Amino acid sequence: MINVQYFARYRETLGLDGESLDWHADVQTLAQLREQLAARGGAWAVLAEQNLMCARNQDLCSLAEPLSDGDEVAFFPTVTGG
Template identity: 65%
Template sequence: MKLTVHYFSRYRETVGRDAEVIEGQFASLDQLRQHLAGRSGAWQVLAEQHLMCARNQDMCGLDEPLKDGDEVAFFPTVTGG
């Protein structure tokens, strides 16, 4: 399975990249997130309990299943004041 992963806002700044292509077997967005957070160091930012994600430009939950060719995005929750 080949996925394109995009990082936005603080996540992009923390991990130091906008996007990457990942190859592997991931049943869900959460499995992919755990894999990325397991890289340690700056990548642990993706282990945050509250984050937003999308699959193929549609907002979804971490339980969203993945398939080959999907485009995934991770971004922090938005707060305002």
């Protein structure tokens, strides 16, 4: 099982805080997970944004990060400030 959390604008756009997904060995990286989620279409396309940030098990990481059963994944937009 992979626990996926959505934050900030993604949470608002998708209308949910997170979800639990069955883990499949063919989804080996966060990039592949993101592609799978974005392929749902509609509002899910927001996850295809180029500047998306992510974390695995509460550590910031790149989309190349490998996934394992039991991981917690978070997707959130980049933060800008002045």
